[in-house]
Amino acid sequence: MVLTVKLTNLVDDYCFKMGLLGEHGLSMLLETPGGKVLIDTGSGFAMDFNIGALGVDLSQVDAVAITHGHSDHIGGLKLVLEKARKLMPVYAHPEVFQERVKKNDAGDLFQTGSPFTREELESAGAEFIFHTEPVEVVPGIMLTGYIERGFDEIKTRSHFVYKDGDLCPDPFVDDQAAVVETEKGLCIVFGCAHSGVINTMNYVEKITGEKYFYGIFGGTHLLQAGEEQLKHTLAEIERRQVKVLGVTHCTGINAKSFFDRNFTGESCQIVSGSCMEI
Numbered sequence: 001m002v003l004t005v006k007l008t009n010l011v012d013d014y015c016f017k018m019g020l021l022g023e024h025g026l027s028m029l030l031e032t033p034g035g036k037v038l039i040d041t042g043s044g045f046a047m048d049f050n051i052g053a054l055g056v057d058l059s060q061v062d063a064v065a066i067t068h069g070h071s072d073h074i075g076g077l078k079l080v081l082e083k084a085r086k087l088m089p090v091y092a093h094p095e096v097f098q099e100r101v102k103k104n105d106a107g108d109l110f111q112t113g114s115p116f117t118r119e120e121l122e123s124a125g126a127e128f129i130f131h132t133e134p135v136e137v138v139p140g141i142m143l144t145g146y147i148e149r150g151f152d153e154i155k156t157r158s159h160f161v162y163k164d165g166d167l168c169p170d171p172f173v174d175d176q177a178a179v180v181e182t183e184k185g186l187c188i189v190f191g192c193a194h195s196g197v198i199n200t201m202n203y204v205e206k207i208t209g210e211k212y213f214y215g216i217f218g219g220t221h222l223l224q225a226g227e228e229q230l231k232h233t234l235a236e237i238e239r240r241q242v243k244v245l246g247v248t249h250c251t252g253i254n255a256k257s258f259f260d261r262n263f264t265g266e267s268c269q270i271v272s273g274s275c276m277e278i
């Protein structure tokens, strides 16, 4: 079966087009012959503006998938539900609503979890499907569920959760990625890749049996990665024979620039309003 997939970035940190907004966050609309799935919803500020400018009708979306519970991914969910005006299946890990905080350089804590409760979102139309295992959302689009971590790639130490009242480093148990079947090969769409880019690729191989991927898109959380980690990550991406690399959001300018200069395949810009067909 020919599977042409359309990927549209509705919200991203970067925006180079007049008439669209950028914000810290990510939202990607995936359209396949099997259905339309919205991966994440941004922070909730740019979505309304951008869907109007792009002419996106959220009532046509079949399901929403939340890659993890950071506010820059789940913060726009209430608005998405209000715009969709229907009951909407929402896939997420059961820990997606856990309280999470970030510590800034001055040591101050600020909330980074969902700005809405499960009940508030259900009142707006969400029908949550909590899962930890891989799940098919529509034909051709699956979610990984919990991603096994064989390799210590979680370099950020500024994200915390509460455990028995104490602050503990966030293990990002709710982090997941989307896997999209195309006629050119599998593509992986990350939210923030908090489980690690390499761990996610390894886990996708484990659950699909596919060693090689056509495309990698989304946030890779390599903001604080040093040269050694960037080289190792790129070597693993190359080993997977990836042809198109569209990393964005929390990848960071340094890592994005490194990939643009060194990736042997096609390195593309994914920003608010970017649209590509695979």
Ligand SMILES: [Fe+2]
Pocket: 025, 026, 070, 072, 073, 191, 192, 219, 249, 250
């Ligand atoms: Fe993020």
Ligand SMILES: [Fe+2]
Pocket: 068, 070, 191, 192, 194
């Ligand atoms: Fe995140």
